[in-house]
Amino acid sequence: xSSILFIALxxxxxxxxxxxxxxxxxxxxxxxxxxxxxxxxxxxxxxxLEHPQLEIIAIAPPLGISFVLDQASVxxxxxxxxxxxxxSLYYLWQRKIKSYKNEAKFFILLNxxxxxxxxxxxxxxxxxxxxxxxxxxxxxxxxxxxEKNAKALEAGIKYLLTGSVASIFLVLAxxxxxxxxxxxxxxxxxxxxETLPYNLKVLISLLLFLGFGFKVEIFPxxxxxxxxxxxxxxxxxxxxxxIVVKAYLFVFFHILYLLLPSGEFSHFLIYLGALSMLVSQIxxxxxxxxxxxxxxxxxxxxxxxFAAFSMxxxxxxxxxxxxxxxxxxxxxxxxLSLSNIEEHYxxxxxxxxxxxxxxxxxxxxxxxxLSILGIPLLAGFVGKFLILKSMALDGLFGAMAIILxxxxxxxxxxxxxxxYLTQKEERGTLLSLDLVQKILLSFLALxxxxxxxxxxxxxxxxxxxxxxMLDAQSYIALILGAVQ
Amino acid sequence: xxxxxxLALSDISGxxxxxxxxxxxxxxxxxxxxLTQNSAGNALLALSSHEGVANxxxxxxxxxxxxxxxGEIAVLFIxxxxxxxxxxxxxxxxxxxxxxxxxxKTAAKLLFPIILLFGIYIMVYGHxxxxxxxxxxxxxxxxxxxxxxxxxxxxxPHKLIAILETFAGISYVFIGLIGLLLLDxxxxxxxxxxxxxxxxxxxxxxxxxxxxxxxxxxxxxxxxIVQNLLQRGEHD
Numbered sequence: 001x002s003s004i005l006f007i008a009l010x011x012x013x014x015x016x017x018x019x020x021x022x023x024x025x026x027x028x029x030x031x032x033x034x035x036x037x038x039x040x041x042x043x044x045x046x047x048x049l050e051h052p053q054l055e056i057i058a059i060a061p062p063l064g065i066s067f068v069l070d071q072a073s074v075x076x077x078x079x080x081x082x083x084x085x086x087x088s089l090y091y092l093w094q095r096k097i098k099s100y101k102n103e104a105k106f107f108i109l110l111n112x113x114x115x116x117x118x119x120x121x122x123x124x125x126x127x128x129x130x131x132x133x134x135x136x137x138x139x140x141x142x143x144x145x146x147e148k149n150a151k152a153l154e155a156g157i158k159y160l161l162t163g164s165v166a167s168i169f170l171v172l173a174x175x176x177x178x179x180x181x182x183x184x185x186x187x188x189x190x191x192x193x194e195t196l197p198y199n200l201k202v203l204i205s206l207l208l209f210l211g212f213g214f215k216v217e218i219f220p221x222x223x224x225x226x227x228x229x230x231x232x233x234x235x236x237x238x239x240x241x242x243i244v245v246k247a248y249l250f251v252f253f254h255i256l257y258l259l260l261p262s263g264e265f266s267h268f269l270i271y272l273g274a275l276s277m278l279v280s281q282i283x284x285x286x287x288x289x290x291x292x293x294x295x296x297x298x299x300x301x302x303x304x305x306f307a308a309f310s311m312x313x314x315x316x317x318x319x320x321x322x323x324x325x326x327x328x329x330x331x332x333x334x335x336l337s338l339s340n341i342e343e344h345y346x347x348x349x350x351x352x353x354x355x356x357x358x359x360x361x362x363x364x365x366x367x368x369x370l371s372i373l374g375i376p377l378l379a380g381f382v383g384k385f386l387i388l389k390s391m392a393l394d395g396l397f398g399a400m401a402i403i404l405x406x407x408x409x410x411x412x413x414x415x416x417x418x419x420y421l422t423q424k425e426e427r428g429t430l431l432s433l434d435l436v437q438k439i440l441l442s443f444l445a446l447x448x449x450x451x452x453x454x455x456x457x458x459x460x461x462x463x464x465x466x467x468x469m470l471d472a473q474s475y476i477a478l479i480l481g482a483v484q
Numbered sequence: 485x486x487x488x489x490x491l492a493l494s495d496i497s498g499x500x501x502x503x504x505x506x507x508x509x510x511x512x513x514x515x516x517x518x519l520t521q522n523s524a525g526n527a528l529l530a531l532s533s534h535e536g537v538a539n540x541x542x543x544x545x546x547x548x549x550x551x552x553x554x555g556e557i558a559v560l561f562i563x564x565x566x567x568x569x570x571x572x573x574x575x576x577x578x579x580x581x582x583x584x585x586x587x588x589k590t591a592a593k594l595l596f597p598i599i600l601l602f603g604i605y606i607m608v609y610g611h612x613x614x615x616x617x618x619x620x621x622x623x624x625x626x627x628x629x630x631x632x633x634x635x636x637x638x639x640x641p642h643k644l645i646a647i648l649e650t651f652a653g654i655s656y657v658f659i660g661l662i663g664l665l666l667l668d669x670x671x672x673x674x675x676x677x678x679x680x681x682x683x684x685x686x687x688x689x690x691x692x693x694x695x696x697x698x699x700x701x702x703x704x705x706x707x708x709i710v711q712n713l714l715q716r717g718e719h720d
Contacts, residue, residue, distance in 0.1 A: 002670070004660075004664060004670045008660060008661060011554070011657055012654065012658075014558070015561070015653025016653075016654055017650075018646050018650045019650055019654075057550070057551045057670045057671055058670070059528075059531070059547075062524065063528055063548065065549065065551045105569055112558060119555075127549075127552060128552055128555070131559070134555075134559050135555060135559055138563055138566065142562065142566035145566075145570060146569070148569075153570075156570075178524075179517055180517055182521075182522055182524055182525075196518070199515070199516050200512060200516040
């Protein structure tokens, strides 16, 4: 099986939707979910892969576009396709309570979002990455504005404007790279990037940083995030936090490791990440809207990931993989449950957690929150521990201190929320979940607990994936070796 | 909002800062650029004759970088979907538009078939002469725009266009998948593309077919976009 199917099938589905609509109201929804289940199964079948797989399109690299499926990218592909599948399954039951208008179009956007997130991870051609950058961006703008109320439209326009500015920087960087190196292939660019004049190297790095910086939601460039989260509907926030930002993070650091293998700006980026985490957690303390609160908490976790990936250290990257896994799942749980709460109690105010009457949902949410905090025996702990350990070994005590202070602030509001959930108060009407939704949420929570109590099950794979991601030389050899 | 407000100090300083930044960037670019000659683009153009297509640019756009073109089609597809979704307003009343004058109406009727024919020509001959699917599709959409603005009771054949659009999108991906099945690369050129046929209408294997598909897709998406934007203007 070829890795191109991860992109071709969702696109094919998106184009097919007008035909599938003829099958009735459920046709599109079921077909989309079935296809995503197939993709998730396909992604897991690649886990045993011994050698990285190179998929050529039309003409061999470095001239043509090609896809690389190695241990690092297969982790992200599997994560995205399985989370998208779980999201679709959850929505199949959620739509009995609340369904979107023009549902067929909603499923088109879900699948273009999936195709582009996977494309960003797999592609090794920088212009092709730009195309996926745009598809992901446009799908996300429309999903943000989907509900068409004033807040959603405002958020959509804000997202569109910042996204377009990011595209300009990125396309300028690609133009400069092409003028000077004469290629769009990442491996060839990586090989020749050293030879460029110093000023130009700095300029290209800066433009790439600005282009991706908006999308990876790093500190000075993340002013738009909380508004977008507040405006868009709660279910969709789960996708943004679990899939979209993770795809951009991967591609940003993938390019960074290739272009600057010796870590020229790594100290700057580590402290920027740590600062990003600190600022987000300080702002999160004051939030009274749960959607905004979780958005800032997402920003904090992304800052931590940013610092960890910037370290050019395989142990830290291993920890980052754990955090990616744990945070994606935990935020998916939180936003999915929040959408149920919002539907039932018509509020996303922080005080609603005192009134909800849903012991099961509350318990699952508690696990997710504690995992984000990094409480032992949950997946988030393993990630945070590995990152802080390698920071200590590398002597980065300043960044470590900032991250610890930020975690302390994080614990202030998450413990407050846990308190609200467990308080013995006058509770509202009972919120009952569908059995399938309960099973899906428990499955996600179980993943967090399993990865946290028995990290040795996945530690080998994570270590290997981290090494593969950091190893620019064998990536270049794989692609350029295909020519001879 | 008062459009005539005076330039504030912040506007001027912002503008000055932006210009300094842009000038610095251009200075760095001009002083340091290597302007390499042996670029991938030149290499692709040199290789393009192997596919038996007279227009080398078409070979690069549709074949060597065909996956980017598929991505662009997807971008156009979701952009059109988004415009339809955001601007759609079921409560809007059918607004009364001023009747266009006789000359415009007659000219539009006469011109539309010619514009359509010209668009199809540009599309079909994309592998032989300058032009191709994107250009041809936009020309057809401009013809639709002419009909829409000239006549009050012109209704786009929505069903037909939706069928064409769906067909085009599906067959693009299917051609790619057949290439994957037969030649082991997505979008592989599995039809005969002998170099001796270069310059003929039937040459280049799948390349002209894909470009026609692109044309159909672009034409229908652009027509939808134009129609959505125009109707929105009427209601407000």
